[in-house]
Structures are given as structure tokens and as C-alpha cells.
Amino acid sequence: MNTTELERDFQNKIDNEIRIEPKDWMPDNYRQTLIRQISQHAHSEIVGMLPEGNWITRAPSLRRKVALLAKVQDEAGHGLYLYSATETLGIERDETIEDLNSGKAKYSSIFNYPTLTWADIGAIGWLVDGAAIMNQVPLCRCSYGPYARAMVRVCKEESFHQRQGYEIMLTLCRGSEAQKNMAQDALNRWWWPALMMFGPSDSDSPHTAQSMKWKIKRFTNDELRQKFVDITSPQADFLGISIPDDNLKWNEDEGHYDFGEPAWEEFYDVIRGNGPCNAERLNARKKAYNEGSWVREAALAYAKKKSNSENLVQVA
Amino acid sequence: MSKRSWPLWEVFIRSKNGLHHKHVGSLHATDSQMALENARDVYTRRNEGISIWVVESKSITASDPAQGEELFEPAADKIYRHPTFYKLPDEVKHI
Numbered sequence: 475m476n477t478t479e480l481e482r483d484f485q486n487k488i489d490n491e492i493r494i495e496p497k498d499w500m501p502d503n504y505r506q507t508l509i510r511q512i513s514q515h516a517h518s519e520i521v522g523m524l525p526e527g528n529w530i531t532r533a534p535s536l537r538r539k540v541a542l543l544a545k546v547q548d549e550a551g552h553g554l555y556l557y558s559a560t561e562t563l564g565i566e567r568d569e570t571i572e573d574l575n576s577g578k579a580k581y582s583s584i585f586n587y588p589t590l591t592w593a594d595i596g597a598i599g600w601l602v603d604g605a606a607i608m609n610q611v612p613l614c615r616c617s618y619g620p621y622a623r624a625m626v627r628v629c630k631e632e633s634f635h636q637r638q639g640y641e642i643m644l645t646l647c648r649g650s651e652a653q654k655n656m657a658q659d660a661l662n663r664w665w666w667p668a669l670m671m672f673g674p675s676d677s678d679s680p681h682t683a684q685s686m687k688w689k690i691k692r693f694t695n696d697e698l699r700q701k702f703v704d705i706t707s708p709q710a711d712f713l714g715i716s717i718p719d720d721n722l723k724w725n726e727d728e729g730h731y732d733f734g735e736p737a738w739e740e741f742y743d744v745i746r747g748n749g750p751c752n753a754e755r756l757n758a759r760k761k762a763y764n765e766g767s768w769v770r771e772a773a774l775a776y777a778k779k780k781s782n783s784e785n786l787v788q789v790a
Numbered sequence: 791m792s793k794r795s796w797p798l799w800e801v802f803i804r805s806k807n808g809l810h811h812k813h814v815g816s817l818h819a820t821d822s823q824m825a826l827e828n829a830r831d832v833y834t835r836r837n838e839g840i841s842i843w844v845v846e847s848k849s850i851t852a853s854d855p856a857q858g859e860e861l862f863e864p865a866a867d868k869i870y871r872h873p874t875f876y877k878l879p880d881e882v883k884h885i
Contacts, residue, residue, distance in 0.1 A: 499855070551831075551835060555832075559815075568795045631835075773820040781821070
């Protein structure tokens with residue numbers, strides 16, 4: 475078959491909801507798009523451990539501490555499922571990690587913001603994991619099998635993350651005045667970055683059309699952002715704190731909330747590396763990678779030595 | 791760099807007795823023992839399994855999707871291998 479026929483067959487499979495598996499023929503752009511998207515997703519899970527890890531030793535109770543530890547461990551697991559999905563596309567794990575460390579690969583901009591108070595852990599679980607779930611649920615039906623299967627596992631686990639975050643917010647909002655203020659302050663700082671997690675507006679998102687045609691994406695950035703606002707606004711009302719957007723109001727005719735435009739300049743600036751914590755996050759990753767290199771080498775040397783001595787025993 | 795990287799292993803989990811081990815994903819480890827330990831941490835944090843198999847990915851031989859037709863088409867036209875191929879009167883019970 476020539477390339478045109480292969481491409482036609484490929485698109486037919488996608489149109490008929492037949493999943494693409496690693497050894498199937500796929501257009502090079504499809505492969506490259508997935509490698510970029512899945513590895514960025516993996517990097518986001520891994521870098522995402524850093525802002526939360528900051529609070530593990532200072533969690534206010536043992537109950538909160540075990541929950542946060544379990545959540546951060548889950549993020550590591552999610553990163554690993556996703557790295558393993560990336561590898562099915564023919565790229566080595568080391569190469570993927572090298573791209574993160576060199577700054578060539580991106581990760582979600584949200585993790586370039588600092589976690590200043592305990593309420594930030596609540597806000598991250600509620601808003602950041604909430605937005606991530608909104609993005610990830612449709613990815614469970616992504617056309618690429620290994621990515622979709624990884625997402626099913628991730629989504630199952632992620633729902634505890636969001637609930638524990640909201641529970642933290644609820645406890646603070648039903649607590650003292652100072653605690654409620656802390657929750658409001660966290661909402662003020664995390665709201666807009668959370669909305670930006672869905673990516674630029676559809677009109678500025680050049681890859682959306684192709685990704686939708688390939689069924690990597692099922693909804694546009696703006697559709698998901700609207701859904702997030704619709705679901706989250708009543709949750710903020712229940713907490714009794716206000717979303718920092720003067721334009722946010724229920725639109726009876728549309729059946730949706732109207733809301734303001736995120737500051738896209740800030741979004742692009744953080745992507746360019748100028749967020750409050752970009753350098754800190756990347757340095758932490760590089761430090762962990764470099765300082766762990768002797769462990770990786772020692773483990774390999776040990777495995778080699780052990781297998782040599784087992785072979786000797788067999789010969790004897 | 792690739793020379794120094796840890797081998798890739800495929801992980802299979804039996805969720806409970808009576809069911810097959812099922813492929814769940816892959817991971818890197820230097821040997822089978824480490825692969826088992828890592829599989830436990832990565833793939834069974836929520837009681838997903840009671841038994842784990844790990845096998846080095848390079849040991850798996852897979853069929854080629856391009857040969858799909860020659861491998862699997864022959865089964866498609868053998869409808870006489872299915873019970874519904876055989877027409878029996880309704881009066882005949884339990885068959």
C-alpha cells in the first residue's frame with residue numbers, strides 16, 4: 475500500500491472508533507504529536523510532585539499527611555504510566571527525560587506557581603486536579619490505545635485527589651476567620667492559572683483541529699474551560715468564598731456561566747520560563763536526576779554481577 | 791546513553807484467583823526482582839492484584855499488524871464453527 479492508502483485506512487479506523495495500537499501504521503505527525511503530548515503530560519505529573527511535596531512535612535495532622543503522601547506517590551505513578559505509554563511510540567525513556575532536563579520539553583505551567591500556605595494544597599487538589607480530571611476524562615477515549623488505557627487508571631486515582639483538596643478547603647472555610655481568609659487567598663491565586671490549564675483560546679490553538687480529527691482530543695480548550703467554570707462556581711459558593719472574577723455570573727439564556735478572559739500574556743510568559751518557580755522546578759528535577767545517577771549505575775552493576783555469578787553456579 | 795539505561799519489563803497482574811493475568815503496562819528495572827518490586831509500587835497501590843508476572847519486553851514476540859489478514863481472515867468465513875450455524879427445530883429443547 476502507498477502512503478495515501480495507508481493514511482486513508484488509518485483515518486477510517488479513527489472514524490470508526492477503532493483504537494490505534496503501537497505496532498499499527500500511523501502518520502509520522504500523529505506519532506510526533508502523541509510523543510509531545512504524552513511526554514509533556516508525564517513531565518507534568520513528575521514536576522507536579524514538587525509544589526505539593528513542599529507541604530508533606532508540615533501537613534497539619536497525620537490524616538492530612540498520609541493523604542498528601544499517597545497523592546504525591548500517585549503523581550509519581552501517573553508519570554510512570556505515561557512515560558511507559560510514550561515508549562510504545564518508539565522513544566527511549568532516557569531521551570524523554572533528557573528533553574525535560576534540557577528545557578526542550580514543556581510541562582504544565584501551573585506547577586511554576588509556588589505553594590505559599592497550607593490552603594494552597596487544598597486549592598491545588600480542588601482546582602488543579604479538578605481541571606486535570608476535566609482534561610483527562612475525554613482522553614480515556616483517545617484514539618491511541620496505550621494513552622487511553624493509562625488515562626483510565628489515572629482518572630480512577632485522581633478523583634480522590636480532588637475530593638481531599640475540597641475537604642481541606644471546606645475545613646478551612648468552616649474554621650476561624652483567619653483560616654477562611656487563607657482559603658480565599660489560595661483561591662485568588664490559583665483560579666486564573668487553573669483556567670489557563672486548558673490552554674489558549676480555540677482561536678489561538680492551531681493544533682486543535684488536527685488533534686480533534688485524529689480523536690486525540692475530543693473537546694476544544696474553550697469547551698472544557700466552560701465546563702470547568704460551570705462545575706466549579708457552585709462549589710466555591712458552597713465554600714462561601716468568591717472566585718476572583720468580576721465578570722463571573724450565571725447566564726440564564728445560555729445555561730452557562732459567563733466569565734472573564736484569563737491574562738494570556740502571563741500564560742505565555744510562564745511558558746517562556748518567566749514564571750515564579752520555573753528555574754526552581756527545573757533545577758530540582760536536574761539535581762534529582764544527576765544525584766541519582768550513581769544509584770542507577772550501581773543497580774545495573776549489581777544486576778550484572780548477580781547474573782554472572784548465577785551463570786557460574788549453573789555451569790558448575 | 792542508551793547503553794546505560796535499565797531494561798524494559800512488561801507487567802501482568804492477576805486481580806483475583808480464577809482470573810487470568812492481564813497486561814497492565816511496563817516499567818524499567820535492572821533485574822526481575824526489582825521489576826517485581828517496582829510493579830508492586832507502580833501498578834498495585836489500590837488492591838489491583840494478588841499476583842504479578844514480569845517479563846523482559848525483548849522476550850516477547852508479537853505478530854505484525856500488517857499480517858493481520860493472513861493470520862486472522864481464515865477464521866472469519868468458517869461460520870460452521872459456531873453453534874448458530876446449525877438450524878434445529880424449536881421443539882428440540884436443551885441443545
